[in-house]
Amino acid sequence: MERKDWPLWEVFVRSKAGLSHKHAGSLHAPDAEMAISNARDVYTRRNEGVSIWVVESKHIHSTLETDTESMFDPNADKIYRHPTFYDIPDEVGHM
Amino acid sequence: MEQKEALFNYLLRLGDNAAILGHKLSEWCGHGPELEEDIAVINTALDLLGHARSLYMYAGEVEGKGRTEDDLAFLRIEREYRNALICELPNGHYGDTIARQFLFDQFNYLLFSELVNSKDETVAAIAAKAIKEIRYHLRRSMEWTLRLGDGTEESHKKIQESFNDLWSYTGDLFVEDESDAVIVAAGIGPDLNTILPIWRENVKAVLAEATLEMPEDGWMHSGSKSGRHTEHMGHILSELQYMQRAYPGCEW
Amino acid sequence: MSEEKDLQAIFDKKIENEVKIEPKDWMPDAYRKNVLRQMAQHAHSEVVGMLPEGNWIARAPSMRRKVALLAKIQDEAGHGLYLYSAAETLGKDRDTLVRELLEGTAKYSSIFNYPALTWADIGAVGWLVDGAAIVNQIMLQKTSYGPYSRAMIRICKEESFHQRQGYEIMLTLCRGTDEQKAMAQDALNRFWWPSLMMFGPSDKDSPHSAQSMAWKVKRMGNDDLRQKFIDQTVKQADFLGLTIPDPELKWNEEKGQYDWGQIDWEEFFNVIKGNGPCNKERLAARQAAYDNGAWVREAATAYAKKKAERKDKEAA
Numbered sequence: 001m002e003r004k005d006w007p008l009w010e011v012f013v014r015s016k017a018g019l020s021h022k023h024a025g026s027l028h029a030p031d032a033e034m035a036i037s038n039a040r041d042v043y044t045r046r047n048e049g050v051s052i053w054v055v056e057s058k059h060i061h062s063t064l065e066t067d068t069e070s071m072f073d074p075n076a077d078k079i080y081r082h083p084t085f086y087d088i089p090d091e092v093g094h095m
Numbered sequence: 096m097e098q099k100e101a102l103f104n105y106l107l108r109l110g111d112n113a114a115i116l117g118h119k120l121s122e123w124c125g126h127g128p129e130l131e132e133d134i135a136v137i138n139t140a141l142d143l144l145g146h147a148r149s150l151y152m153y154a155g156e157v158e159g160k161g162r163t164e165d166d167l168a169f170l171r172i173e174r175e176y177r178n179a180l181i182c183e184l185p186n187g188h189y190g191d192t193i194a195r196q197f198l199f200d201q202f203n204y205l206l207f208s209e210l211v212n213s214k215d216e217t218v219a220a221i222a223a224k225a226i227k228e229i230r231y232h233l234r235r236s237m238e239w240t241l242r243l244g245d246g247t248e249e250s251h252k253k254i255q256e257s258f259n260d261l262w263s264y265t266g267d268l269f270v271e272d273e274s275d276a277v278i279v280a281a282g283i284g285p286d287l288n289t290i291l292p293i294w295r296e297n298v299k300a301v302l303a304e305a306t307l308e309m310p311e312d313g314w315m316h317s318g319s320k321s322g323r324h325t326e327h328m329g330h331i332l333s334e335l336q337y338m339q340r341a342y343p344g345c346e347w
Numbered sequence: 348m349s350e351e352k353d354l355q356a357i358f359d360k361k362i363e364n365e366v367k368i369e370p371k372d373w374m375p376d377a378y379r380k381n382v383l384r385q386m387a388q389h390a391h392s393e394v395v396g397m398l399p400e401g402n403w404i405a406r407a408p409s410m411r412r413k414v415a416l417l418a419k420i421q422d423e424a425g426h427g428l429y430l431y432s433a434a435e436t437l438g439k440d441r442d443t444l445v446r447e448l449l450e451g452t453a454k455y456s457s458i459f460n461y462p463a464l465t466w467a468d469i470g471a472v473g474w475l476v477d478g479a480a481i482v483n484q485i486m487l488q489k490t491s492y493g494p495y496s497r498a499m500i501r502i503c504k505e506e507s508f509h510q511r512q513g514y515e516i517m518l519t520l521c522r523g524t525d526e527q528k529a530m531a532q533d534a535l536n537r538f539w540w541p542s543l544m545m546f547g548p549s550d551k552d553s554p555h556s557a558q559s560m561a562w563k564v565k566r567m568g569n570d571d572l573r574q575k576f577i578d579q580t581v582k583q584a585d586f587l588g589l590t591i592p593d594p595e596l597k598w599n600e601e602k603g604q605y606d607w608g609q610i611d612w613e614e615f616f617n618v619i620k621g622n623g624p625c626n627k628e629r630l631a632a633r634q635a636a637y638d639n640g641a642w643v644r645e646a647a648t649a650y651a652k653k654k655a656e657r658k659d660k661e662a663a
Contacts, residue, residue, distance in 0.1 A: 045421070121404045148414075
């Protein structure tokens with residue numbers, strides 16, 4: 001049977017110019033236009049945003065908890081990717 | 096008629112439109128078709144009540160008798176309210192509310208677009224703030240008109256009836272009287288006759304896109320500008336004024 | 348089997364180390380059920396909670412009060428929405444949750460089965476009911492389930508004006524005429540005990556309390572939360588010059604908290620069972636909104652589908 005209730009959307013809000021959009025929450029809406037309208041009414045009532053993205057929740061893919069070790073742990077010890085790994089004499093100044 | 100008196104009347108009309116329609120919309124709070132809609136409708140109600148407050152405060156100032164926004168909102172008799180009749184009609188089903196809102200928003204949008212250029216600076220400032228919100232109201236009620244008109248067979252039928260039923264109340268929006276003449280002459284507000292054809296065009300275009308028929312013009316209700324209301328108005332006031340009338344002179 | 352043991356160990360360790368549990372993480376079935384039940388109940392409470400206050404929007408005595416009340420109730424709709432969304436992350440959609448409410452299989456806070464009879468009740472609800480809810484919600488910001496915790500953080504931030512709104516109403520009434528002050532006292536008399544009941548039965552009689560605490564879904568017991576609420580509210584009542592309707596209420600120097608009387612638990616369980624002043628009206632109002640909105644929701648879905656099809660056709 002076809003679902004009668006509106007699909008779920010994820011809402012991302014840019015709080016001010018220059019910042020990236022951040023996940024604010026979810027809501028239901030029949031289409032993208034209304035998802036944006038609803039997001040405006042639900043998630044920016046207190047002037048929290050200047051721009052909104054919405055995406056239907058079913059389109060979001062994510063990593064799995066069971067993959068966490070192989071996905072993220074290997075990068076914990078690659079300290080050469082961080083500036084503190086390199087010795088530069090103080091006399092050189094800020095770099 | 097003096098300009099001051101005309102301006103006071105004019106501000107009351109604008110203020111009462113916003114106050115009474117905002118009051119009616121707020122009745123949806125907790126009863127809308129979906130939680131998201133409750134929130135959206137309340138936003139429109141809050142915007143309108145905000146417009147009403149600014150307009151009442153200015154009206155009180157223009158009148159110069161020390162009346163506050165609450166004196167004007169709560170303590171007039173029915174014949175002294177000047178809101179358009181369409182604003183006081185019952186919410187009905189959601190389609191009735193959307194149709195009422197769309198017809199009014201379209202009018203309000205055109206009116207306030209002109210008021211932004213009012214020669215009265217305060218009116219222009221109030222309008223400049225309000226027009227942004229009204230533009231959003233119009234977008235929402237227009238999109239819902241499309242959704243219900245071009246949705247299911249049932250919704251199409253329902254909202255077509257809503258428009259047909261409401262049509263005879265639209266004439267009242269454009270009636271002009273002595274106050275209007277003074278306001279237009281002073282460059283404070285637009286001639287409603289110049290707005291009417293644009294309103295018709297816009298309504299017609301949206302109804303067509305929504306696969307709806309434009310209702311036929313016929314006999315039109317009128318009377319709001321002289322405070323002659325529908326039977327619904329008294330019931331609205333009995334709720335709206337209940338506290339102020341039951342406990343006169345109190346602070347709340 | 349051993350895999351499940353490993354997963355259970357990972358879960359336990361997260362709880363122990365204050366690491367939040369997220370929707371796609373493994374969790375024991377009983378934990379899922381417990382959190383889902385609590386979030387759904389909380390969501391239903393927000394939405395049903397709109398009704399008693401909604402009853403006074405049309406009669407609010409000033410423009411300032413009217414917009415404040417409307418904005419507050421709008422927040423409650425928003426909070427219901429956040430909580431339904433949090434509940435949906437555990438795989439039950441909103442429509443199902445709402446139906447459980449309407450069928451009576453899901454509960455909501457009993458406090459909303461009491462009527463809002465006078466304008467002072469709007470003050471008392473904001474001051475006491477929101478006050479009690481905030482005590483509970485501040486604790487829940489640290490709940491172990493991630494989406495619930497995030498919803499609570501957002502809700503607490505937004506709700507900070509709700510209790511002030513209610514208290515300001517009470518304050519204005521208490522500084523007003525004798526009639527107004529009597530109205531305020533009457534509201535306190537009627538809402539005091541039901542507000543204390545909001546924290547639920549004593550932990551020793553609460554079926555879910557111990558397990559919820561162990562899983563860190565709840566971070567404080569019902570009795571401690573209730574005591575905290577009483578201790579902070581008494582001086583607020585004193586400031587108003589109102590009397591809390593509990594003759595046994597007395598400061599206990601030794602314990603550093605108030606001693607107080609007995610909650611009428613019979614009334615509490617009776618209201619939960621459906622025998623409260625407004626149980627029927629509240630559910631009937633939600634049922635009517637659901638039924639009367641069905642054609643609107645369907646129309647919007649149908650329109651969205653048509654529009655998408657037209658777009659596809661144009662692209663083809």
